Amino acid sequence: MAGEIVGSVEMLRRLVAFDTTSRNSNLALIEYVQQYLQGHGIDSKLVPSEDGKKANLFATVGPNVKDGVVLSGHTDVVPVDGQPWDTDPWTLTLKDGKYYGRGTCDMKAFYAIGLAMLPAFKNAKLKKPIHFALSYDEEVGCIGAHGLAARMASEVPKPRAIIIGEPTMMTVVHAHKGAQIYITKFTGFEAHSSMTHLGVSAIHFAGEFVHYLNTVQDELDAKAPKQSEFMPAAATFNVGTIVGGTAGNILARECEVLWGYRELPGLPIEALGDRAIEWLEKELLPKMKARHPAATIGTVLRSSTPAFSSEGNDEAKALARSWSGSNTVGSVVYGTEAGIFRKTLGVPTVVCGPGDIAQAHQPNEFILASQIDACEGFMHRMIEWCCRD
Ligand SMILES: [Zn+2]
Secondary structure (H helix, E strand, O other): OOOOOOOHHHHHHHHHOOOOEOOOOOHHHHHHHHHHHHHOOOOEEEEEOOOOOOEEEEEEEOOOOOOOEEEEEEOOEOOOOOOOOOOOOOOOEEEOOEEEOOOHHHHHHHHHHHHHOHHHHHHOOOOOOEEEEEEOOOOOOOOHHHHHHHHHHHHOOOOOEEEEOOOOOOOEEEEEOEEEEEEEEEEOEOOEOOOHHHOEOHHHHHHHHHHHHHHHHHHHHHHOOOOOOOOOOOOEEEEEEEEEOOOOOEOOOEEEEEEEEEEOOOOOOOHHHHHHHHHHHHHHHHHHHHHOOOOEEEEEEEEEEOOEOOOOOHHHHHHHHHHHOOOOEEEEOOOOOHHHHHHHHOOOEEEOOOOOHHHOOOOOOEEEHHHHHHHHHHHHHHHHHHHOO
């Protein structure tokens, strides 16, 4: 079967053209990749989301044996809403050695290059397999990766190394913070704003919660080590959105706060969240109820991205360094799916991919053409390694 030959840039152009903003289905992209792989005689397996609107994909090139390499990427991208783009974000556009488009660096380029090099993978006499692992909903809290990693753990012979191709400028990243995101809903009791004694404003108490998070942040900052591989050194809180109230002269009945934090590896990811929830229940809720007994506070965990610890990743580090030619091994503060894959498959994992995280999530996101070349070089050296015993 003769599959289609597609260069890295052309493959990136095709993948960027799918608007895979996390709120949308990613199935059009997944089906395209599936057909492309099929054209080259490679079967892929899908791991659908519960509602069937999205899917992860995994596929193996080469012998179905252990000791292979996993190339992992997420298919979704962040929204372009309200961002001042100079070009169409869904049309790959070359200007001054930079390819512009949503998802170019975060992170379609990594697996676009891998897919474009499929004929090279196939023509090599691979003794160790190369696995593709594409997930959905990374950008909204690494939701798809859990199911993907679990399926691969049971169906793929144990790999030697997992490469998460998030943008690191092809340097090797061996650790990152974890992230928890919660939604807390404050329910008060409506009253005319002149009659504050008759009700309780959900917004005012949500504000107290934000203040509480600021005081915990101050405490964490004060205790943070002076020397740290992370910048900032401490765990960091963020309140992402607050939605509540209906009018200027009504005590707000409802207020919803989307909040979370990024914790250091090695510390229990849920501890800060548990502490905040306990404060809400024991300290804040009684004060609200004293104003009106109908008041409630409810918190749900929206997503959890485990931290990625540097421990146990030495082999993946050594391989990625030799394939990328990068001498630096470092850490980052943004989250990736690395912790999920590391934990679920029990396989040494690193983050290493083309492009700069500084361009991710921005208007006019781009990837340097030279980074595409660097990643192709990485893949070629990986192929050589996969051909050895
Ligand atoms: Zn990403």
